[in-house]
Amino acid sequence: MLGRMPAIANFLFKLEIIGIIDGIVGYSRSSLRLTHGETAFIFIMYMMTKRNAVTVYKLEKWVSQTPCIQLLFPESNPHQLSEERVGRTLDSIYPHIRDIIFLISKRVIELYKLRKISAVNMDLTNFSVYGNYRNQPEDCEIIKYMGHPKNHDRTRQGLALEVAVESETGFFLHVEVVPGNTADVTRYINMWIEVCKKIWPEFIAIGDCKIASKKNLLFISKHHGKYLAPEYEFDLKTLKKELADPTNTLELLLEVKHSKNRTVFYTGFDTESKIIDDDDKKQYYQRRIIVHSSELESEQRQTLERRKVAFEKGIKDIQEQSLARKYGKVDDLSRKIKNIITKNSMNKYVDYTVEEKIAIIEKNAKRGRPPKGSKPDIVKTEIKWAEFSYTFDLQGYKKLFDTIGFFTLETNVKRSEMSKSDLLILYKGEHIVESFFRSMKTSGIVPSYLHSTKRIAVYTNFSAICTQICIMMQREVSENLKLNKKLLYLFPKNRGVSHTSAEFMLQELDSVAASVCKTNGVYDAVITDQKPDSKAETVFELMNVDVKYWRKEGIQRLFEEMKFSNEIAFEEFMRNKIMYRKSL
Numbered sequence: 001m002l003g004r005m006p007a008i009a010n011f012l013f014k015l016e017i018i019g020i021i022d023g024i025v026g027y028s029r030s031s032l033r034l035t036h037g038e039t040a041f042i043f044i045m046y047m048m049t050k051r052n053a054v055t056v057y058k059l060e061k062w063v064s065q066t067p068c069i070q071l072l073f074p075e076s077n078p079h080q081l082s083e084e085r086v087g088r089t090l091d092s093i094y095p096h097i098r099d100i101i102f103l104i105s106k107r108v109i110e111l112y113k114l115r116k117i118s119a120v121n122m123d124l125t126n127f128s129v130y131g132n133y134r135n136q137p138e139d140c141e142i143i144k145y146m147g148h149p150k151n152h153d154r155t156r157q158g159l160a161l162e163v164a165v166e167s168e169t170g171f172f173l174h175v176e177v178v179p180g181n182t183a184d185v186t187r188y189i190n191m192w193i194e195v196c197k198k199i200w201p202e203f204i205a206i207g208d209c210k211i212a213s214k215k216n217l218l219f220i221s222k223h224h225g226k227y228l229a230p231e232y233e234f235d236l237k238t239l240k241k242e243l244a245d246p247t248n249t250l251e252l253l254l255e256v257k258h259s260k261n262r263t264v265f266y267t268g269f270d271t272e273s274k275i276i277d278d279d280d281k282k283q284y285y286q287r288r289i290i291v292h293s294s295e296l297e298s299e300q301r302q303t304l305e306r307r308k309v310a311f312e313k314g315i316k317d318i319q320e321q322s323l324a325r326k327y328g329k330v331d332d333l334s335r336k337i338k339n340i341i342t343k344n345s346m347n348k349y350v351d352y353t354v355e356e357k358i359a360i361i362e363k364n365a366k367r368g369r370p371p372k373g374s375k376p377d378i379v380k381t382e383i384k385w386a387e388f389s390y391t392f393d394l395q396g397y398k399k400l401f402d403t404i405g406f407f408t409l410e411t412n413v414k415r416s417e418m419s420k421s422d423l424l425i426l427y428k429g430e431h432i433v434e435s436f437f438r439s440m441k442t443s444g445i446v447p448s449y450l451h452s453t454k455r456i457a458v459y460t461n462f463s464a465i466c467t468q469i470c471i472m473m474q475r476e477v478s479e480n481l482k483l484n485k486k487l488l489y490l491f492p493k494n495r496g497v498s499h500t501s502a503e504f505m506l507q508e509l510d511s512v513a514a515s516v517c518k519t520n521g522v523y524d525a526v527i528t529d530q531k532p533d534s535k536a537e538t539v540f541e542l543m544n545v546d547v548k549y550w551r552k553e554g555i556q557r558l559f560e561e562m563k564f565s566n567e568i569a570f571e572e573f574m575r576n577k578i579m580y581r582k583s584l
Contacts, residue, residue, distance in 0.1 A: 003049070003068075003509055003510045004049065004506040005045060005049060005066070005068040006509075006545055007473065007509055007539075007540065007543055007545050008045050008048050008049070008469065009045065009068070009072055010543070010544075011472050011473065012045070012469070015104055015107055015465075015469075016107055017040060017044070017104075018037035018040075018041050020037070020103045020104060020107070021035075021037035021040050022035050022036060022037035024096045024099050024103070025092050025096055034076060034081070036089045036092055036093060038073060038076075039080075039081065040093065040462070042059075042069060042081060043086060043089075044465060044466060045069075046062055047463065047466055048466050048469070048506075049062075056087065056450065057083040059083070060079065060082050060083070061078070063076070063078045063081050087455060090450075090452075090458045091452070091454055094455070094458050097457065097461050101174070101175050101461055101464070102174075102198050104468070105171070105172065105173050105174070105198075105199060106199075108468065108472070109171075111472075112171075112475070114171075117173075117199065117203050118203060118204065119166075119167035119168075119203055119204040119228075119426050119429075120164050120166060120173060120195055120200075120204070121164070121166075121206045121207070121429065121432055122162070122164045122188055122191045122192070122205060123163060123430075123433045124160055124161065124162045124163075124178075124182070124184045124187055125160070125161055125163075125437045125441075126158050126159070126161075127158065127159060127161060127441065127460070128158045128159075158180035159178070159179070159180045159456070159457075159460070160177070160179065160182045161175070161176070161177055161178070161437075161440075162176050162187050162190070163175050163436060163437070163464070164191045164194070165433050165436050167206060167426065169471070170432045170433075170435065170436060170471050171471060171472075172436065172464055173200075174195055174198075175461055175464045176190075177456075177457040177460050177461070185210040185211075185213050188205070188207055188210065188211040189216055189219050189220075191205075192205050192225060196223075196225070202225075202226075204226045204227065204426065205220060205226065205227045205228070206227075206228045206426060206427060206430060207227075207229050208230065208430070209229060209230045209231065211227065212227075212229035212230060212231060212410050213232050214232070217275055218275060218277055221275065221285075221286075221412055222277075222284075226413050227410070227411060228413065228423055228426060228427055229409070229410055230409055230410070230427075231407070231408040232410075234407070236403060239406055240403060242271060243290075243402075243403070250269060250292060251267060251268070251269065252266075252267050253267055253268050253420060253421045253424050254266040254421060254425065264293065264295040265294045266293055266294075266424060267291070268289060268291035268292055268420065269289075269420075270287055270289040270415070271287070271288050271290070272285070272286070272287055272288075273287070273288055284412065285412050286410060286412055287410070287412065287414070287415070288409070288410055289408065289409040289420045289423060289424065291407055291409060292406050293405055294405065296407065297404050297405025300404040300405060301401065304397075304400060304404065307344040308397070310343075310344050311346050314340040314343075314344070315337070315390065318333070318336055318337060318340065319388070322386060322387050322388060323387065325383070325385040326385075327385060328384065328385055328386070329386060330354050330355075330356050330386045333386040333387075334386075334388075337352055337388060337390075346392075348393075349392060349393040349394075350391070350392055351390065351391045352388055352390035352391075353388060354388040355386070355387055355388070356385075356386055357385050358382060358383070358384050359383050359385075360381070360383075361381045361382075361383055362379070362380050362381075364376045364377065364378065364379070365377035409423065409427055411423060439467045439470055439471075439502075440463050440464060440466075440467045469502075473506075473543055474502050476542065477505065477539075477542040477543060480542045480544070505543070508536055509539055
């Protein structure tokens, strides 16, 4: 069975993984082992082929059951890929992983002729791995401070991954694993420096609000860099003041059409300001773009209405309970009211008072009916309970609706260099780095049972390489679909689009097998498909994968390397390993 492996191998050869790793780590090969580059090549293929948790000790068995590896590396032996051997490769790569990632980025830039990088999206994400990491080497920094997953699962420890991707293509330019408790705001300068020094000196750094801290923006401005990010602390008072200024008029910036005939409008204006260094009082140019989104306004309006309804319901329940004298202490009632107000963010609009109520209740001292002709003994009892009253500033709350739907972008790109509409389009492309993370966590990166943090770091970078390969596949297919519009409806699940996901295309290839024919005493091979409705051959062509190698030369080389005692033994091998079809 060949499946997706020819396509994966094709792109790994394009990236020159073997040459890059062996050139940096060192070339050392013997009859007993493969080079570090060849081992990494096979391990990445294993990662992109296995759909369950990656366990290194199963690699040896997988290679023994995968004829494709023998086609690629005829001199290989499954015993050369034992758990110990692969572990040594990961340990050897760890000190050089940043240089390897850099050379892979440069290789992608050369392949796709990215002559100018105008914008780079930067972000961090957290991920978790399995295993116990108490006994770790002292020279491994990332293990000293590990975080925990957001779901508070203490059985799994977390690490963080910082990634910088090219905004147009989505290819990574920088990848690094950092401790799990790292604050995001502290890592953007490092990413900016790495991309500037190694990849491209001038670009617009795009990130979320954490890149827009004053320290980060000052550093980028001092070193003549450019940035674009939402405001770090949204100032509602400043927004109201700018909206009240008659010189600031909202104009249409962008119109985006979504499915179900829904259109989102972005309007806004920009103002010039200064960012001041507190040390030397030097001022740096800054531009603020105030944007109003109709979609964001609709979402925030619904959120505000839900909060108001939830607050009113919670207050009504408490009020009924207080009238039923269920709250005996003022502190208990006050705490309950405060929790409801804080939960629904109503602190500025609700004023309440809690009072202690006292009542005298008369009741019989003894149970039962008193004797005939006598009066019952009456006992007076004092009861205390808490009641409250509140006022809601409805007018003040309605004023919130005048300022919803707005967000502010900060940049030092001048008006003469780029318009506010173009900058908004750049910022709207921030999702490309999120797509990279999503691809890593779903198709590229899979659960790992590695117990060494060095190996986890290398494995995570290999996962980024897997994602890079998926993006390359999607780019190749998208470009070919644009040239041949008849293939737009090739994939039923993606009807009418000019691109499709790499995972979906790889699933189409999983049914591909190599069928062997014997003609005039010569073995020949062709690519066949076990699924009659599959489009594997077309996917190979869309990816620009040369299947001729897998049809003749590659499989013929396998037959020359293997010695069979007779034709029956060969037929049995083909029946178990690839897929035998004898020609008449």
